[in-house]
Amino acid sequence: MPVPDELSHDDVTGRRDREERPEGAAAQHIPIAPRFATVILTSALLSYLGITALNIAGTGLGPLPMAICLLCLGAIFALQLQHSRPGADQVSPLRKRVTLSAQAVLTYFPVMAFESQWGAMAGFLAGSLLLLLSPRFAWPMYGAVGLSMLAPPAIDGRPLIDSIYLFQSTLLTGLVVYGLSRLASLVRQLHETKNELARMAVTKERLRISRNLHDLLGYSLSAITLKSELIHRLVLTQPQRAKAEVEDVLALSRQSLADVRRVSRGLREMSLQSELASVTELLEATDVKVTTEVRLDELGPEVNTVLAAVLREGITNMLRHSRATVCSIEAVQDAGRVRLVVTNDGVAPVYRDTSHDSGAGLQNLAMRLRSVSGRLTVAHGSEGTFQLTAEAPVDFVPAPRESREGTGRRPLAEESSPLPCTGPAA
Structure with a gap:
């Protein structure tokens, strides 16, 4: 990653803003793509909730049952947001059992009152099972939730086609919830990985510059020091030789300056x-x-x-x-x-x-x-x-x-294990 010779005012200002930003504020800052994926997920969940609410409203319920229905919908929505957030599968097994059990109760209990009109919420439960449990248990339970939705239309005396439709829509809703939740999580992970790679690239570039400065300037500065000591001894007794040594010191100094200017592009x-x-x-x-x-x-x-x-x-x-x-x-x-x-x-x-x-x-x-x-x-x-x-x-x-990289120079050896020290340290 070549380092530019000059930074614009905007580059410097942006870097200063990033350095001065508190860690808490940086942690709360979410890039546009992860936020957009989260908005899509939330919108899809709200759409399913809206469809279910409209189906329930068409049954002609009274005010109290409708209020209970809306409270259950709100509770399921809150639980689903918890299950769909990134890292939800990393919580403790006890917490998973509690939240999944609560969602199962809120899913199946209203079925007795609203029958097939409440069936869409079973898709949320199916998606949550896929999100929180290991595949060994998640997929069989996902299928069981879909099969359970064959019963409400049959109990309601509706045709078989309605049972098949509710079974299929439950499984489809579960896949949509699972897919969109995983997509939002993967987009966030992608941006976090991208930022981590950028930090690693900056660290490697700093190490490269540090290594090149050490190798280029260590010799020159040691030579300048030794020649200066020699000049100090010769200046009174051998002024002509001292003058020649001064010229050598000037040449070394100029070369060191040129090396420093080149080091950002790689070892010359x-x-x-x-x-x-x-x-x-x-x-x-x-x-x-x-x-x-x-x-x-x-x-x-x-x-x-x-x-x-x-x-x-x-x-x-x-x-x-x-x-x-x-x-x-x-x-x-x-x-x-x-x-x-x-x-x-x-x-x-x-x-x-x-x-x-x-x-x-x-x-x-x-x-x-x-x-x-x-x-x-x-x-x-x-x-x-x-x-x-x-x-x-x-x-x-x-x-x-x-x-070849950047300005045309291949950086030398970015990583390696340290050499055992069997001689004088450099």
Whole structure:
């Protein structure tokens, strides 16, 4: 998910409004689609209630029976709203039994008074059974409710066709209530899932930017610090060399600024060969004896960038967490794989950086290498040496779905388990 370079005033204002909105208000806010699905469900339930009320009104009941009828209809409507709401099937079994029993009483008791005219309410009971009970019990009971509606027309002395009609309409009403209730619930779940995916995408983008900033700026800032200390020592005794080091610091600062500007679009493309020359120059300037063995041909852009980041972070790790005097760098390509090994001395055998800002450079690099089917290993050697080894296939080809994203750069390794810490923390 690329991050835009500039945000409009409306974007900033909208984001600020969302951040300042109380959690309670955010929880009460329901998107249009779920509300619309709920309105459709409620309208359908009211329509069935209206049809039943009209049928009862046509029987010529007196005021008291009509009032009782309307009260029963209102109670059934309230119970059905409870049964049709999202999450109703997650309530306790006791509560389900109580509400379903109440709805069954309100459904079958008036049948004795209104006979087949009350039959539509049996469809609500059938739908509630499907909504609240497991399929093993719900569907047989749903069928039983439909079969029970064959009796009222027969008791009323009406033709068989009326019994079949009431049986069929009861089952159909149950399916409509069940379908619309599930639809409203699924629409709400869909929007909640969409919001959760958006939050996950934002979190992953923040992690990506944090990882890239760590990998890009850790080396540059460490180099600037070391060169500044060197300048402090040389400024009085060797002003010409101090001036040259100042120019290097300015170049590093400009590069760091450019890296920060690019980081929102993904880690910039890097070259292992160029990084080898850069770190060799830096280590020699800090009086570290460097030996290199380089046997490389053409590397794929993904692998080239990842190994350059590994080398940069490995040197940053060494400068921050050791007093190295000797460093060897090996970059060898053989049999379709490339191996990068960085070894240095000056590490205490029992060293472990537990400070709050010790970083996560090794974990980041392990994640990056996994993204190109490679692996990272670290190990202590004898006499306080530390070795970092990275291996990867030369011609790694990213998956088509991930090969290009947003502004044209594939993000490197979004997820992975942390690397066991067997060496100095980065």
